[in-house]
Amino acid sequence: MTGSAARTLPYIYAFMGIVLAWQMVVVFSGAHVAILPPPLLAAKSFVELIASGELFKHIGTSLGRVLAAWTIAAVIAVPLGLMMGRSSRFERIADPVIELFRPISPLAWIPLAILWFGIGESGKIFIIFVATFFPIVLNTVAGVKGVDPVLIRAGQVLGCDDGATLFRKVILPAAMPNIVVGFRISFGTGWAAIIAAELVAAQSGLGYLIADGMEILRSDLVLVGMVVIGILGVLIDTVFRIILRAFSWT
Amino acid sequence: METQAKPVEIRDLEMVFNTSRGEQVRALQPVSLEIAPGEFVALVGPSGCGKSTLLNILAGFLTPTGGCALAGGEPITRPDIDHGMVFQDYALFPWLSVIDNVAFGLERKGIAKADRLKQAQNYLELVGLGEFAQKRPSELSGGMKQRVALARVFATDPSIIFMDEPFGALDALTRRFLQHQLLEIWQRHKKTIVFVTHSVQEAIYLANRIVVMTARPGRIKIDQEIELSYPRVYTEAKFRNYEKLIYDQLDEELAKTFDFESKGVVRD
Ligand SMILES: Nc1ncnc2c1ncn2[C@@H]1O[C@H](COP(=O)(O)OP(=O)(O)OP(=O)(O)O)[C@@H](O)[C@H]1O
Ligand SMILES: [Mg+2]
Numbered sequence: 268m269t270g271s272a273a274r275t276l277p278y279i280y281a282f283m284g285i286v287l288a289w290q291m292v293v294v295f296s297g298a299h300v301a302i303l304p305p306p307l308l309a310a311k312s313f314v315e316l317i318a319s320g321e322l323f324k325h326i327g328t329s330l331g332r333v334l335a336a337w338t339i340a341a342v343i344a345v346p347l348g349l350m351m352g353r354s355s356r357f358e359r360i361a362d363p364v365i366e367l368f369r370p371i372s373p374l375a376w377i378p379l380a381i382l383w384f385g386i387g388e389s390g391k392i393f394i395i396f397v398a399t400f401f402p403i404v405l406n407t408v409a410g411v412k413g414v415d416p417v418l419i420r421a422g423q424v425l426g427c428d429d430g431a432t433l434f435r436k437v438i439l440p441a442a443m444p445n446i447v448v449g450f451r452i453s454f455g456t457g458w459a460a461i462i463a464a465e466l467v468a469a470q471s472g473l474g475y476l477i478a479d480g481m482e483i484l485r486s487d488l489v490l491v492g493m494v495v496i497g498i499l500g501v502l503i504d505t506v507f508r509i510i511l512r513a514f515s516w517t
Numbered sequence: 518m519e520t521q522a523k524p525v526e527i528r529d530l531e532m533v534f535n536t537s538r539g540e541q542v543r544a545l546q547p548v549s550l551e552i553a554p555g556e557f558v559a560l561v562g563p564s565g566c567g568k569s570t571l572l573n574i575l576a577g578f579l580t581p582t583g584g585c586a587l588a589g590g591e592p593i594t595r596p597d598i599d600h601g602m603v604f605q606d607y608a609l610f611p612w613l614s615v616i617d618n619v620a621f622g623l624e625r626k627g628i629a630k631a632d633r634l635k636q637a638q639n640y641l642e643l644v645g646l647g648e649f650a651q652k653r654p655s656e657l658s659g660g661m662k663q664r665v666a667l668a669r670v671f672a673t674d675p676s677i678i679f680m681d682e683p684f685g686a687l688d689a690l691t692r693r694f695l696q697h698q699l700l701e702i703w704q705r706h707k708k709t710i711v712f713v714t715h716s717v718q719e720a721i722y723l724a725n726r727i728v729v730m731t732a733r734p735g736r737i738k739i740d741q742e743i744e745l746s747y748p749r750v751y752t753e754a755k756f757r758n759y760e761k762l763i764y765d766q767l768d769e770e771l772a773k774t775f776d777f778e779s780k781g782v783v784r785d
Contacts, residue, residue, distance in 0.1 A: 420578055421608040425673065426625025427596035436621075440612045516655050517612035 278501060298512070312487040326495065328472040332388070332456045333466060336395035340453060345446060351404070352411025352442070352465040353434070357474035365404060373398040374458045377467055386468035394467070398460035402453040403446075410445025414438050423481045451507035458500050522554035522707045523589035523676045525575065532570050537566040544570040546736035548583060548727065557703055557710045559720035561763065562738075563770050568713045569681055571735070575711060576602045577677050588677060598622055601675035602630075603683040607662040615665050616641060622673035640668040642699060660691035667695060671702055677709045685715060687714030691727030696723060699745060702759035717763045721756060722749050729766045734776040739766050 286306045292298070293305045300308065316322035332361040373394045384390035414437070422437035465474025473492050480488030532545040537672045544567040552558050557692055560568050573579045575586055577596040588600060596602075609618050616637050623633035642646050644664035654662055663683060670678055684692045700723060703710055714720050720727050721743055729738045741762065 415608075417604055417606060417608045419611060420576075420596070420602070421604065421610070423578070423596035424576060424598065424600065424602045425622035425669070428595075428598075428625075432625075436625075437610070440610070443612070512614075516653055 298502055301484045301486060304490065309487045309490045312485075313491045313494070316491060317487075318441035322491075322495065325471055325473050325476050325492075326499065327460045328469075329465070329474065329497075332472065333395055333399075333461060334452065336392045337399045337454055337457050338401040340396050340457075341403055341450065344394055344400050344449075344453075345407050348404045348407025348446075349434075349450075351433075352408045353438070358408070365401065369401045371397075372463075374463045377463065381467055389463040389469055391469065392483070394464040395457045395460045398463075399453040402456055403449040404438075406445050406449025406452065409443065410442030410449075411438060413445065413474075414441040428442075444511070447507075447511050447514050451504065451511060454503060454507060455500065458496070458503060461496070519674060522709045524554045524587075524678060525550075525552040525709060525711065526585070526587040526590075527551070527571075527575070528586070529584035530571070530574060530586055531583050532567065532574065532579070533582045541733040545777075546731075546734045548736055549584075550737060550740070552709060552711065552726075554709055555707045556726055557612060557712065559717070559724035559727045560711060560713045560730065561717060561720050561727060561767065562735055563732045563767070563774050564715075565774075566730045566733045566770070567729060567735035568744060572602075572679050572681050572711065572713055587768060598625060598673055599675050599677070601670035601678040603663075603666055603670050603678065603680040605682045605685055607654070607659075607666045609662055609665055609669075611654050613654075614650065615646065615652050615654065615657070618654065619668045619672050622669065626673065637668070637672055638710045640672045641665070643671065643702075644668045645694070658686045660695075663687060664695065665689075667698065674706070675708070676781055677711070680710065680712045682713050682715060684719065692719075699723065704747070717760055717767070718751060720757045720763070721745075722751065727759075727763060729770075732770045738770065 287482055289303075289306050296303070304312075313322070316325075347361065351361050376394050380390040380393045384393055404478050418437055418441055419433065422433050427433035427436055461472060462474040462477060465472040466478055469475035470476070473496050475487050477492035480486065480492065527548055527550040529547040529549055530545060531547050532543070534542040534544055536542055548571065550558075560571070561770050562568055570579065575588070575593060577593050577600065580594075588597075593600075605624065613621065616634060619637035619640055620633040623636060624630075628636070629739060638647065638650060641650055644667055646664055646668065649661065649665075654665065657665065662718065663686075667683070684695055687695070696719065699710075702708065710724075712720075712724060725743055727741045727743060730736065731738045731743070741759070743759055745753075745759070749756060
């Protein structure tokens with residue numbers, strides 16, 4: 268109990284510090300409320316959005332999109348990473364392709380996503396997919412290649428006669444902590460990409476809340492969207508860290 | 518149930534490594550050795566002379582560049598659960614509990630779960646770790662880890678056990694305890710053992726035959742029977758004589774190694 272309190276306290280202090288700095292900027296700059304509303308106004312909008320249930324709708328939509336994209340990414344990226352980690356010949360072919368695509372921001376995919384998938388759900392999921400795919404591939408490859416060779420030998424001499432058994436009983440479990448780290452990082456990058464994804468003709472979602480707030484000059488809504496993304500990001504990461512602990516052996 | 522001990526034959530075994538920089542490193546000169554079923558052979562020699570290389574070929578991890586090795590008359594081409602191996606750095610599976618580590622090979626042998634857990638527990642008790650069955654390897658000391666590794670290899674009841682400096686990193690007391698355990702298993706279950714060690718004393722204490730290798734590239738310098746009855750006593754005069762004999766051989770090789778190194782001849 269004290270442990271979790273000790274871990275959450277810094278976040279609460281950071282939050283209070285940010286709100287304080289925000290209030291001071293508002294007071295000293297005298298910014299117009301449409302440009303930078305005071306924290307209290309943003310809090311009021313936040314409460315209103317909660318009371319009307321609208322905020323939960325946005326959160327649900329965004330989370331659903333990230334979850335869908337992340338699941339698809341995992342289903343493709345884990346096997347790909349496993350193959351790349353095991354076969355250096357396959358890695359030599361696949362790695363340059365991946366390295367060429369990796370620096371391209373999910374934002375850059377927006378036009379093609381619209382052309383290919385239209386303005387429905389699939390285009391948005393595709394953009395988040397781009398953001399979630401690479402961390403999983405790279406961490407899976409690192410995990411497989413990082414397996415201690417002596418564990419592979421131990422597996423072989425303890426009766427893992429064929430490649431498939433060795434893979435299932437030794438390589439996969441040994442690489443698992445890295446793969447889960449990939450899942451964690453990738454959910455984070457996917458979550459950060461909802462803004463990009465929901466720039467594309469969205470009707471709801473936290474990214475939509477922000478984009479829409481900008482259009483109707485409601486910067487309080489923009490700020491609520493940003494704060495919620497930040498807080499939920501931390502919460503999701505915490506969940507992953509707990510999962511990760513189950514996979515760490517040390 | 519009891520497996521028959523196997524002979525090991527090594528015929529003109531050679532090993533040349535190609536390094537990533539394109540150089541060739543000769544690790545083994547042609548080595549020939551016949552090990553009878555149930556023998557306990559200790560392999561000693563200067564560091565880098567090719568002891569691990571030889572053991573890794575025998576265990577089926579490396580393919581020699583010349584000659585061949587046979588176990589029970591069959592050429593060794595790949596690792597085999599009947600040829601156990603104990604590694605210097607334990608090689609326990611960190612994601613498995615201690616008992617699951619010990620039961621790992623038993624599962625591969627197709628033994629039912631209840632049976633293999635029971636057998637694994639018995640072997641854990643043999644090495645004095647009965648109470649640690651549910652721990653993870655990371656919760657154990659180095660000596661305890663090596664005891665788990667021993668239990669793991671004993672549990673699969675291999676007819677040959679290869680051991681590469683298994684007790685090298687252990688404290689004197691744990692080492693003594695495990696030496697006793699190993700001798701008991703060897704005598705009771707008639708296994709063929711090839712044991713690499715840096716300790717001449719350990720070699721004489723355990724083995725019925727000591728093979729001294731030359732400095733790299735290794736070949737066999739002497740092949741010495743140890744005609745002492747078990748349990749052996751370090752302080753006995755005969756024990757001391759063997760010690761002197763082996764040390765004299767090793768000193769010759771050490772002198773060569775240092776001589777080479779100071780002249781830079783060792784890098785070929
Ligand atoms: N994969 C490899 N590639 C290149 N050279 C190697 C390789 N493995 C071993 N060698 C070289 O072969 C020689 C013998 O190595 P080996 O590990 O068998 O020695 P060792 O007798 O076990 O030494 P130690 O007592 O220090 O463990 C060394 O010079 C080593 O550098
Ligand atoms: Mg060695």
